[in-house]
Amino acid sequence: MPELPEVETTLRGISKEILNKEIRSFVCRDGKLRWPIPKNMASFLKNKTFVSAIRRGKYIILYLDKGAILIHLGMSGKLRVFKGTVAPKKHEHWDICFKDGWILRYTDTRKFGALLSTKSDPFAHKLIKFLGPEPLGNSFNGDYLFKKSRKRTLPIKSFIMDSKVVTGVGNIYANEALFMAGIRPTKKSGVISKSKYEDLSAAISLTLKEAIEAGGTTLKDYSNADEAPGYFKKELKVYDRGGEACLNCKKKLKEIRQSNRATVYCVNCQN
Ligand SMILES: [Zn+2]
Structure with missing residues (x-):
């Protein structure tokens, strides 16, 4: 199961190839994760750009110019980025495709992960706002x-x-x-x-x-x-x-x- 270090490493591993690039499309092959992927995710992301990426607890928050998406890896979720066309395998539930040909792809055999969107401050989202301090942050001692x-x-x-x-x-x-x-x-x-x-x-x-x-x-x-x-x-x-x-x-x-x-x-x- 991915714990905080895997989430942090994932974020660092994918950031370079997903920030400041325009999104061409969102492809959902199976939206039945822990919570259903919002039906409007494709229109929410189209032509937008991720401007920054952070981790809060075990959530990855990808900020758009306005709003953000939240990703949780659940029990078995994994993310990777690659360029070009690669046929999706079983359990590869969604892709975010960028206009420069790179793809962010999500795999999750047990489907306890999540992909959610918010139009406002992600720190006010119900899954985030009650989280305690970060164990690597200054207020934790x-x-x-x-x-x-x-x-x-x-x-x-x-x-x-x-x-x-x-x-x-x-x-x-x-x-x-x-x-x-x-x-x-x-x-x-x-x-x-x-x-x-x-x-x-x-x-x-x-x-x-x-x-x-x-x-x-x-x-x-x-x-x-x-x-x-x-x-x-x-x-x-x-x-x-x-x-x-x-x-x-x-x-x-x-x-x-x-x-x-x-x-x-x-x-x-x-x-
Ligand atoms: Zn001992």
């Missing part, structure tokens, strides 16, 4: 998490995966950051100290930054006519390593389920 968590009883892992608390921290990086900060994922968020929250906010930023850097090596794969790049491999210390040895203390890592998601931690290193 230990003090913020500490204040936000007082009197909260939910487990710390669920707390940092709540997009209203901080946006874009998915299951993989929640596991990794809690290991790095030495905090047990089941601990109640309201009893964790301010200094531990400082460790945790730093761990979240660092794990995401490292993954984005690792993904940077795959940037060239985003302009490939045949296939979108796979999600890149990350060096993970606990996620998907249940039952294996802790890299710190060699004790066996424990795996449990929290909110139906896999949680892996070290009973010795995380308290």
